[in-house]
Amino acid sequence: MDGGQVDSFEDRREEEAFRVDLDGYEGPLDLLLELARRQKVDLARISVLALAEQYLKFVEEARRVRLELAADYLVMAAWLAYLKSRLLLPAPPKAAEPDAASLAASLAHRLQRLQKIRAAAELLGERPHMGRDIFPRGNPEGVDVVNAPVYQASLYDLLSAYARQRQKQALSNVSLLKTRTVWSLAEAREALERILGMALEWTALDDYLIQWVANPAQARTVRASTFSATLELVKEGRIDLRQDHTFGPLWLRRKGEPPPPAIAAE
């Protein structure tokens, strides 16, 4: 539906010859309105009977030239044929249906309404359009947006921030005065040597550790350092070290005792 079609519509209106061509009509009502315009009278005083006859003639013509007609054109034709017969016949005395005159009036009303809205659409279209006839400011500065930050924090945020750092600082200050949390190799070796005399029989390394390590949090560093220290002592030939299976306890004893038969067999 472009301007071209509107033009052809206008052309068609000027062309008085009745031509069977449905192109450009937007359905039966549009066609009826066009036919009504040809009566060149006020739509309010239009002859619906004449209009119905014209429409029916149009449809007959169309079928004669085997023009494909959309269903709604045929529905309208059927309705108009009915209306025509009702208009020609005298009104039945007690009609259950609406009388033919009011049916005709209602059709005329619909046509008028369509015509008026078309006129309104035209008036609307003729108004100056923004961007075509009237223009807003070409380059408005706009309103500067200044960000006004609003800080948000809850009392809980404040208190937990306070407690968090006070506690952190308090603990790190105190820990400087405490014993080191890491057991050095020297410490482990010294401790081992001091107790070596007690280990005449095979003794689990863990036994020593449990005995020596007061703080369970230090178990890891103590085990690591002590193990390194035992390896040093084995190398020096001062102790024997064995492990019966993977991840099993480490056994150690002072060197000089005869090895147990199981170990000798290996």
Next chain:
Amino acid sequence: MSDMADQDPVFDLRAADAASHLVREAPTEEQRAHMRLCEALIFAAQEPLGEEEMAKRLPQTADLPKILAYLKAEYFGRGVNLVRVGKKWFFRTAPDLAWALQREQIEPKKLSRAAMETLAIIAYHQPATRAEIEDIRGVALSKGTMDVLLETGWVRLRGRRKSPGRPVTYGTTEKFLLHFGLEQISDLPGLDDLKAAGLFDGRLPKGFGVPQPRDDAGLMDDEEPLGDEPLTDAFASDLPEEG
């Protein structure tokens, strides 16, 4: 163009009268200061500026309607006019200068006749359902036509009619008013003619009165919110679609 100018509110004789009246009684020094501020605010804004927005920037004692009336009077008959749309204000070029301002390169896409008629029905008859539009035009509405109108931003989905099938109701937007230079929906051209002809009482019992088109944000008595149902079948129709 000249008869169009008559329809335009800027060239409205009553407005001109009011303007000349206002010009005769000069604004006070204080009002002048407020006029300057409003002038700058409306001028700088990217979109029509709401009266509330202006009121916020003015002293509480400022008489905003009077200030805007003065300002409008000052721009009366000038190359740039101060125009109201709803409760918003903006400057735009005078419609009679269109000939000099039209830019060759930008040819705005023309709406099809079907779309223009549908737009007119929605504007004059709003809130309107698809079935009402089809009833007036006597032809099924293609999905494409409504899509084009929604795309222009001139038409919006308002809600649903409280009737069987709960059809979607359509109405116009502020952008529609802005585009066609209307202050409010009742300024639609030819509306009085249509109302006088009593052509829009189709769906109302006789004697009910002719409905006034309404584009209020609020829903009417026989409307309800869109809800979250899918809108896809809003376009379902058993009429054949127009070609």
Next chain:
Amino acid sequence: MSDMADQDPVFDLRAADAASHLVREAPTEEQRAHMRLCEALIFAAQEPLGEEEMAKRLPQTADLPKILAYLKAEYFGRGVNLVRVGKKWFFRTAPDLAWALQREQIEPKKLSRAAMETLAIIAYHQPATRAEIEDIRGVALSKGTMDVLLETGWVRLRGRRKSPGRPVTYGTTEKFLLHFGLEQISDLPGLDDLKAAGLFDGRLPKGFGVPQPRDDAGLMDDEEPLGDEPLTDAFASDLPEEG
């Protein structure tokens, strides 16, 4: 903004003189029509509009310089001014109204962890100097942190500590109390309350305490007024700055 206005040709005294002179001799009917056209053209243009461009749309006989001078005079002192740059013209809102054209957009912001901790220390230990805050936190305070806190309006410069270097003392404001819903600063919970709330766990060294905060408006015995010394070196510190 004000010094911009001084440079601006709109506020140029010679221009103002010329303007008032022009206003005295009114433009002719024809010149008025040309003024309207130029007004609309400049208004609708997306960039400053060249004089040649305007001349093209005006009759050859039109006296463009005079028309533009009239137009400029008409907009003199108004909320919108006509401004010339080289041979191009554009409208601009009056520079002295810039303040009104700004819109504040509220942007919710969260304090950084460092700022929050610093605020908490100021709240509990006020009046606190920068060095005291750093001592408690064990890390130097970046300048940015204190700037942010002053921006919140929750922290204020109270005075100076009567000690070598006369360091600035910080305290909280009434706005701080308001924001955190405290009636008075002494409503901040003490150590036992903080412990009960689970904010401190059991392992605290002996002698660990939380001060009873005070934010008296008056200066304390060891404080003195800020005076008018520069505050720039208030942030000097030899601790490494926090990340």
